[in-house]
Amino acid sequence: MIPTSEISLLGQVLGRNMQISYVVADLDASLRFWTEQLGAGPFVVIENAADDRIINYRGHKTSVKMSIAFTYVGAVQIELIAATCLDASPWTDFLHSGREGLHHLGFWPDDYEKSCVCLEEMGFSQECTIETTAGLISSQYFSGPSHFGVAIELAPNSYARNRYFEGIKHLATAWDGSRPVRRYKTREDYLASDDCKVP
Secondary structure, three states: OOOHHHHHHHHHHHOOOEEEEEEOOOHHHHHHHHHHHOOOOOEEEEOOOOOOEEEEEOOEEEOOEEEEEEEEEOOEEEEEEEEEOOOOOHHHHHHHOOOOEEEEEEEOOOOHHHHHHHHHHOOOEEEEEEEEOOOOEEEEEEEOOOOOOOEEEEOOOOHHHHHHHHHHHHHHHHOOOOOOEEEEOOHHHHHOOHHHOOO
8 A cells, every 4th residue: 555645645736637658559440449348538639739739859849740639537537549640759769669659747846846846856767848839838858767658748737638637537427338439630630629618
């Protein structure tokens, strides 16, 4: 059993919101598995997820193209990432190494800057920064000790992010099995849709 004090410390560093993220070679096949075999959904797919982002990986800008899909299982967010490009990126490097599946754990803590510092003090190294076209930090990826096994993604906890994710959480909570996949070209298309509305 983990002592209460350690759970509290983990919560202070990473926050209460958690995402489990998978990098997949075939997004449609993965979506069928999650919705049909595991009964999770519906998934909101953003098809052009990198078009409005500036991504710097290990000191170099990457022109990665990617689609992402989100749903919730209870309080935990599930993310599927399908990326294609010739440039190096956290996702394409993962696939090119022969791996597929669990890639990182994501968190959006209230004190983002403090959480970044805490991770680095624990031995994690920042290797990827994702910014909006307005120059705001969207998230950062940190690689950890080899025994940890996966990266950690930290993102600022903002009103826009919460609106984005609360709509997806509501869809998953109320899902009746219909329309297991909801596809949108951009985040803006999803945010303007009925799927994003929370009663």
